[in-house]
Amino acid sequence: MLVGAAGKRWSAADRLLAVALTELEACLCSGCGHPKDRAYHPGSTGHYEPRSVVCNACAAQAEHKSKEPGERVYVVDTMPDEVLPPWQLGGSVPPAEGRKEDPDADDGDQSAHRN
Numbered sequence: 001m002l003v004g005a006a007g008k009r010w011s012a013a014d015r016l017l018a019v020a021l022t023e024l025e026a027c028l029c030s031g032c033g034h035p036k037d038r039a040y041h042p043g044s045t046g047h048y049e050p051r052s053v054v055c056n057a058c059a060a061q062a063e064h065k066s067k068e069p070g071e072r073v074y075v076v077d078t079m080p081d082e083v084l085p086p087w088q089l090g091g092s093v094p095p096a097e098g099r100k101e102d103p104d105a106d107d108g109d110q111s112a113h114r115n
Helices: 012-026 056-063
Strands: none
Touching: none
């Protein structure tokens, strides 16, 4: 028997979604997340380009130096939604007020900046 939060039994929909997720994950490369049928195909060689982005939440978490044994660090998003302009991963964002463009940034690859 599968149980979820607070010991409640999984519904038929819960079980179906779990199976669907398992099937989906089995079709993806565990390293990069791209579909195996494309990423592993010999004909796809040279058709993938590495890109990078900075996750500011991960950066904030990594900067915290834990001093307490067993301490678990988590981050909280405290920025109001209206502060950020619309953005899509891989797209570019105009610099926020008070920030300068990064002259070393690659064209088309906008790394997130921290204050």
